[in-house]
Each structure stands twice: as structure tokens, then as C-alpha cells.
Amino acid sequence: xxxxxxxxxxxxxxxxxxxxxxxxxGGAIINFPMLLYIPAVLGxxxxxxxxxxxxTAIQVFFATIGGVLxxxxxxxxxxxxxxxxxxxxxxxxxxxxxxxxQMPESGINVVYGILAFLAxxxxxxxxxxxxxxxSQQIEFNKSLAALLALIVGIGAGIVGAGGAxxxxxxxxxxxxxxxxxxxxxxxxxxxxxxxxAIAGKLSTGQVQLIPSVIMVVxxxxxxxxxxxxxxxLNTKVLRVMLAILIFATAVKIWIDVLVTTN
Numbered sequence: 437x438x439x440x441x442x443x444x445x446x447x448x449x450x451x452x453x454x455x456x457x458x459x460x461x462g463g464a465i466i467n468f469p470m471l472l473y474i475p476a477v478l479g480x481x482x483x484x485x486x487x488x489x490x491x492t493a494i495q496v497f498f499a500t501i502g503g504v505l506x507x508x509x510x511x512x513x514x515x516x517x518x519x520x521x522x523x524x525x526x527x528x529x530x531x532x533x534x535x536x537x538q539m540p541e542s543g544i545n546v547v548y549g550i551l552a553f554l555a556x557x558x559x560x561x562x563x564x565x566x567x568x569x570x571s572q573q574i575e576f577n578k579s580l581a582a583l584l585a586l587i588v589g590i591g592a593g594i595v596g597a598g599g600a601x602x603x604x605x606x607x608x609x610x611x612x613x614x615x616x617x618x619x620x621x622x623x624x625x626x627x628x629x630x631x632x633a634i635a636g637k638l639s640t641g642q643v644q645l646i647p648s649v650i651m652v653v654x655x656x657x658x659x660x661x662x663x664x665x666x667x668x669l670n671t672k673v674l675r676v677m678l679a680i681l682i683f684a685t686a687v688k689i690w691i692d693v694l695v696t697t698n
Contacts (some may be wrong), residue, residue, distance in 0.1 A: 528589020533636020
């Protein structure tokens with residue numbers, strides 16, 4: 437390990453965590469491909485998909501802590517939504533994190549690609565008037581919310597993500613939650629989800645300590661800054677930015693998966 441390794445991992449953590457706070461995601465959607473490809477291209481390190489999923493699981497936990505703390509006084513955290521989806525996603529993420537050792541590396545990448553493309557499709561489903569609903573008047577299907585969170589948790593646990601990159605479009609399009617409440621509450625739900633993912637990854641030896649610590653430090657710095665910027669941006673801009681980021685990373689993953697299989 438040298439200074440180049442530390443700086444590279446730190447910068448990846450800064451970028452992913454800043455976007456995490458700004459867009460209401462855990463950051464894994466960005467950090468997974470960055471950790472998988474950038475260190476290898478630079479000749480600094482060669483992480484496996486298992487190792488990347490373990491590192492991102494740790495990073496997501498601390499990035500979302502920073503985001504939730506920054507949103508706690510804004511009135512956008514919906515406790516009922518967080519409770520129903522949080523419990524289900526915690527169970528699912530542990531199952532996915534623990535079971536990921538039974539999958540080949542290509543299988544982990546395929547799961548990531550599938551989740552990402554589903555998220556992109558859902559982000560482009562028209563949503564009208566959602567941001568006009570007062571926080572105290574928000575209603576949602578509790579059983580559906582719990583079921584969807586369980587499914588997302590399993591997939592997210594496999595790739596070491598908190599699942600926010602899929603939770604956000606689900607909350608916007610299926611549960612009809614206003615954008616600001618979605619972004620804030622998804623950070624809290626993702627925080628809960630990452631606990632299950634970390635437990636699964638640690639119990640199966642998929643976490644590398646030093647890169648994880650570097651990512652954590654970057655997360656605690658950048659996530660609150662991202663929240664501050666996100667509060668000032670138009671909600672439509674936030675949704676478009678998230679969709680573009682998810683689409684770009686999904687395309688890269690699928691290209692690599694197809695090249696490898698051929």
C-alpha cells in the first residue's frame with residue numbers, strides 16, 4: 437500500500453459519498469464500478485467483486501449516517517415509511533450479503549446490472565404533482581412497501597449496496613412519495629439496510645479493512661456536503677442526475693459482463 441493507493445480510494449469515497457448525500461443514495465451505485473475499475477486501470481490495486489461489495493457495504497453505512505444527520509431537522513424523514521421498509525430491507529440485505537459467497541463474481545455484477553437498469557426504467561416513469569403533497573398527508577401501501585423493500589434488500593445485499601438507487605425510484609413511482617421526503621427517508625432506510633449487508637459480508641470474510649476505513653473517512657466528510665447542495669437543487673434536476681448516473685454505470689457493467697462471457 438502506498439500514498440497513491442490511499443489518495444485514489446479516498447477520492448473515490450469523496451465522490452460517491454457527496455453524490456450519496458445530494459441524491460439520497462448510499463453511494464454504492466457509483467462506488468462499486470469506480471472501485472472495480474479505477475484502481476485496476478491505474479495499476480494500484482485489483483479488487484475482486486467480492487471485495488468491492490464488502491468495501492461499499494461499509495462505505496454506505498457511514499455515508500448514510502452523515503446524510504440522515506444532515507436531514508434530521510428538515511421535517512423530511514417519514515418515520516412510518518422508514519419503519520416499514522427498514523425492517524424488511526434489513527432482513528433482505530442480510531440474506532443477500534450472506535448468500536453472495538455462493539455466487540461467482542460475474543453473478544454479482546449481473547445482479548448489479550439488473551438492479552441498475554430497473555432503477556433507470558422506473559426513474560423515467562412520469563410523476564406529476566408528487567412534490568405538492570404536504571409531509572403530514574403522505575399515505576402509502578404498507579404491505580407493498582415492506583415486500584418491495586425485502587426484494588430490494590436481497591439484491592442490494594449481494595452487491596454490497598444499501599439499495600437506495602432502487603428504493604428512490606420505487607418510492608417515487610410506486611409508493612408516490614414526494615421527492616424531498618423520498619431522498620431523506622431513503623437515506624435512513626439505506627442506513628438500516630447496510631447493517632444487514634455488513635453483517636453478511638463480515639461473517640463471510642468479504643471486507644478489506646484499510647480500504648474500508650479510507651472510504652469511511654471520505655464518507656463522513658463528503659455526505660453532509662452533498663446534502664447541503666441537494667437541498668438547494670430543483671427536484672427535477674436531482675431525478676435526472678440520478679437517472680443518468682445509474683444508466684451510465686449499468687451500461688459499463690453490462691458491457692464487461694457480455695465481454696467476459698463471450
